[in-house]
Amino acid sequence: MASTCLFLSTFDRCLSTSRNVHWRQFSSMSFAKRLLILIMLFLLISSVICLIVYNLYNGICTTTPGFGTIIVIVYGNVFISLIPHGGMFICSIVTWIHLRQMRNRVDTNSGINNLTILVQRTNRQLLILIFTQAFLAIILEVQRDISATYSLITSSVKKSVEQQQIEYFLLQLSIILYYIKFAMPFYVNCAFSTLFRKTFRTSMKSLISRCFHLCQNN
Structure with missing residues (x-):
């Protein structure tokens, strides 16, 4: 959903x-x-399929072999990975095209003022953030999809203890990298956007000032 x-x-x-x-x-x-609301309802309703195809096998909660595994793989790769991240990347490209068209229209006008320059600078930084976050999110999502898909496909295959340990380690590593995706926007914004850093510093100064005055009043 994130x-x-x-x-x-x-x-x-x-x-x-x-x-x-x-x-x-x-x-x-x-x-x-x-x-x-519509998309969240669709995701909640469509994910009910997981309650049907998942079960306990050898003490492990996994999908039923065969058709159930195929359903989960297709559902996860399409609705959780391909559509959100592919759509994010496509929208980033379209936004870039829109901003270039907007800049070309402004360049043809003689009355360029400071406000127009500020808007262009803001749009440029927002575009950089969109592309950066989309690119990193796709990389982290793909590695997770590969790991999860492999784990589901080979869940019914008999493996040695050493192979199980290696695969478990790689699976946990992919999960950690996957969840980094949800924590990275703040750090990406700080690293690539001067406007975000300036706004963040201003907000923090305002918050500290309010806390300081509140403590003085008490």
Whole structure:
């Protein structure tokens, strides 16, 4: 769901930079809420299949061999990996095209002011963040998908103790790397965006100042 929310935010950015007024109208809070509710309901309902195909085998919770394994692999790779991350990457490219078109329109006008330059700079930094997060998220997601798919396919195969230990270690490592994806946006923003760092410092100073005044009043 976190990947889906990130994809939806990228999709909203794509809509907001479109030249078409009709598409820009969809970049609104009301539409975003309705779309989020519909997609979350779909994911919750469709994931019920996992309750059916998973069971205990040799003390391990895994999918039923055969058709159940295929369903989980297809569902995970399509709805959890391909659609969110592929859509994120496509929306990033479309947003980049929209911003280039916007910049070309501005360049043809003679009245370029400081506000226009500031908007261009903000859009450029947001685009860098979108591309960076999408690229890193795809890498971390792909390695997790490969590991999980291999684990499901070979779950019914008899393995030696040494092979089980190696595969368990690699599986746990892939899980750790996968969850890094959900913690990395803050660090990516700090590393690649001067605007984010400036806003973050201002917010922290304001928070510290409020806490200081609150302590003085008490």
